[in-house]
Amino acid sequence: MEFGSVSRARPHLAKTDYEPAMRWLPHILTASRGFAGPVVGYILLSGYHWIAFWLFISAALTDLVDGWLAKKLDAPKGIGDWLDPTADKCLADFTWCALWLHGWAPGWLFWLLMTRTALIAFFWWRARFSGFTYEPNL
DSSP: OOTTOOOSSSOOOOGGGSOTTGGGHHHHHHHHHHHHHHHHHHHHHTTOHHHHHHHHHHHHHHHHHHHHHHHHHTOOHHHHHHHHHHHHHHHHHHHHHHHHHHTSSOHHHHHHHHHHHHHHHHHHHHHHHTTOOOOOOO
């Protein structure tokens, strides 16, 4: 077999040929980013600043990877539409809260960001139950 040729024993898989469980991997990565938010906040408040920093960076990088994997593995669409922004908000908001409690972020900035998050959640909830539909343009 030549270098770079495709093996006949294992032909190239199409997007839809992946195992059904594997197609959920992007959503698992997204959920892990959301769960990392409280962990980053706790570790930051515990005084392990470099660990919190690198965990935050690692969690933020999953945002790049999960989008790419979702397209590559043809992940189920519905859950990712709300899980991705929710995970982003959890990671960012818990981190900002810990920074504010630690004294590294001004209170006005923390409360401005929390108000923004609350307004976005309120208007999303209101639009959702009024029959408004939104199709993401990826």
